[in-house]
Amino acid sequence: MLDTTAKEINRLAQDSVLSRKPRSLWGDAWRRMRYSITARIGMVVTLIIVLTAILSPIVDPYEPKLDADLDNARQPPSAEHIFGTDRLGRDIFRRIVHGASLSLSVGIVAVGTAGIAGTILGLVSGYFGGWTDMIIMRIMDILLAFPSMLLAIAIVAVRGNGLFNTIIAISFVGIPGYARLVRSMVLTLREQDFILAARMVGVRAPIIILRHILPNSLSPIIVNATLGIGGAILSAAALGFLGLGAQPPAPEWGSMISDGVPFLRQTPHMVFFPGMAIMLTVLGFNLLGDGLRDALDPQMRE
Amino acid sequence: MTTYIIRRIVGLFPVLFGITLLVFFLIRMIPGDPALVMLGERASVEDVEQLREQLGLNEPLYVQYFTFMGQLLQGNLGKSIIHHTDVTFDLKYRLPATIEMVLWAMLLGVSIGTTIGVVSAVKRNSIFDIVGMISALLGVSMPIFWLALILIYALAVNAKILPPSGRIDVAMMIDRRTGFMLLDTLLMGDLFAFVDALWHLILPSVVLSTVIMPPLARITRACMLDVLHQDYVRTARSKGLRERVIVLKHALKNALLPVVTVIGGQLGGLLGGAILTETIFSWPGMGTWTYQAILGRDYPIVQASVLVSATIYVFVNLAVDLLYAVLDPRVHYT
Numbered sequence: 001m002l003d004t005t006a007k008e009i010n011r012l013a014q015d016s017v018l019s020r021k022p023r024s025l026w027g028d029a030w031r032r033m034r035y036s037i038t039a040r041i042g043m044v045v046t047l048i049i050v051l052t053a054i055l056s057p058i059v060d061p062y063e064p065k066l067d068a069d070l071d072n073a074r075q076p077p078s079a080e081h082i083f084g085t086d087r088l089g090r091d092i093f094r095r096i097v098h099g100a101s102l103s104l105s106v107g108i109v110a111v112g113t114a115g116i117a118g119t120i121l122g123l124v125s126g127y128f129g130g131w132t133d134m135i136i137m138r139i140m141d142i143l144l145a146f147p148s149m150l151l152a153i154a155i156v157a158v159r160g161n162g163l164f165n166t167i168i169a170i171s172f173v174g175i176p177g178y179a180r181l182v183r184s185m186v187l188t189l190r191e192q193d194f195i196l197a198a199r200m201v202g203v204r205a206p207i208i209i210l211r212h213i214l215p216n217s218l219s220p221i222i223v224n225a226t227l228g229i230g231g232a233i234l235s236a237a238a239l240g241f242l243g244l245g246a247q248p249p250a251p252e253w254g255s256m257i258s259d260g261v262p263f264l265r266q267t268p269h270m271v272f273f274p275g276m277a278i279m280l281t282v283l284g285f286n287l288l289g290d291g292l293r294d295a296l297d298p299q300m301r302e
Numbered sequence: 303m304t305t306y307i308i309r310r311i312v313g314l315f316p317v318l319f320g321i322t323l324l325v326f327f328l329i330r331m332i333p334g335d336p337a338l339v340m341l342g343e344r345a346s347v348e349d350v351e352q353l354r355e356q357l358g359l360n361e362p363l364y365v366q367y368f369t370f371m372g373q374l375l376q377g378n379l380g381k382s383i384i385h386h387t388d389v390t391f392d393l394k395y396r397l398p399a400t401i402e403m404v405l406w407a408m409l410l411g412v413s414i415g416t417t418i419g420v421v422s423a424v425k426r427n428s429i430f431d432i433v434g435m436i437s438a439l440l441g442v443s444m445p446i447f448w449l450a451l452i453l454i455y456a457l458a459v460n461a462k463i464l465p466p467s468g469r470i471d472v473a474m475m476i477d478r479r480t481g482f483m484l485l486d487t488l489l490m491g492d493l494f495a496f497v498d499a500l501w502h503l504i505l506p507s508v509v510l511s512t513v514i515m516p517p518l519a520r521i522t523r524a525c526m527l528d529v530l531h532q533d534y535v536r537t538a539r540s541k542g543l544r545e546r547v548i549v550l551k552h553a554l555k556n557a558l559l560p561v562v563t564v565i566g567g568q569l570g571g572l573l574g575g576a577i578l579t580e581t582i583f584s585w586p587g588m589g590t591w592t593y594q595a596i597l598g599r600d601y602p603i604v605q606a607s608v609l610v611s612a613t614i615y616v617f618v619n620l621a622v623d624l625l626y627a628v629l630d631p632r633v634h635y636t
Contacts (some may be wrong), residue, residue, distance in 0.1 A: 141320070142320030143324075145317050145321055146608065149571070153574070153596065158604070254445070264454065268455045275452070278448065279443050
């Protein structure tokens, strides 16, 4: 009697685990993301900014050149212009909203390019080792020897101002970080039994790299890329501030700040609001990245 | 240990070689004719040809590189295209101002950043921890040029507590001996000027320190939390040691070891941030110089500044790595 009850309980317990929907690493991560306050704030902030960037050209078609209203230049915030107006009487709130897509696309494209290029280099370097590894990693070491902001500035200075060269420069200085990260992941994965097994049954190197090694090193890449978007947006803003990035009249946030510098004494709102926009956006990505890192940590798997 | 040091120093040479190579190719990456770009569209054909000759652009690439290296080893970084001055001379004149600012920023950033990290970890989930970590997060997300402008507005324009720009009051005559303003004023024995120099240094170095302070606070906190959960800390607790002793004598040393390696990397952020900070505060250092050179397309200066920054960065990181090897008795380098 007692025996059957114990068996019964055991069976029920097993049933409940087995009948539960299987959870993947990503499913687990998603669950944890939703329970973390910081990750939730990060998701909401980035979602708002992404939606702003996508919807602003549709909801409010904007031609920066045609927006000038010199009679209302440099007005402080009011009911009509909640963030005030700039040097040419353009509504700062409107410009910030339309600048979202610029900053966001620089951040995403630059990090995407750097991430993909760095990942490929890291995979090749780590998997093949030997001379390939040696040469790739020495080049990465050399790139890492330059302070990244300075190298980005120098590249834009040489290639010419503008948004496209900003993206090139920021992607370029980002590559070695990803290459190193991915390489170290590959080095630990390469020695594991499932890779050895795959090699024994004759799976070719490109397939092993793409099907077995890459998926297993994806989560640190994603975490770094998310945090990297914030950094890339900051670098792009700095280049814009120095006048090297997107050129006027583009509503680029960094260049909007530098527009306000001569008038800092009288109308600080021209500097204040675009900076807040940058900070909020970067903060969103940083919170999201932190949340992802905690959520994807395999040691925390349920 | 000695082998490790030697190997690290030998390993430096390929990196230094690579740096010169990249810097050399930097101005050859200019689209079109570099000489024409540097002189502008309205330059005469003779001027352009003369500059091509001067830069050696008519020679084959490898000859150009050897000439470049030969000059470099003699300490010759070329001539400014706009001012026709000797770049090495200008650099020596500009460098101390930047070093002074970066050094103070580093000092502030490291001391305050690690302190916040340690206290946050020890008093985990306290008000201090929460406020500290939120500020660190905001600090990481903030553009420093914006922070600089906000602080100038608040403290220099409105409250008039601190000067908004420059290294020292323009009315003061300073004998230049070392180029370091604080040292020079002390050597002159002019205490008033010293205080004035210090006063001018506060805003720029505080702003620049925010490049490294928040990440250092976050890393220190994480390392410290990690260490505080180790068995030997529990042992120390069970022996009945006071919390102060545990934190200061047992945990701190081990927690700060990984932090040391991070500090070297942060120097890169400081050198990049110096361009922005110097430009905003009209600080007569390497950053402003580079920025003006970029605007004027004065590429030999850009080249020199990138080269020098990278070299400093590499050597400081080597020093940090060697220091780490000395500090950490657990790791045996062979």
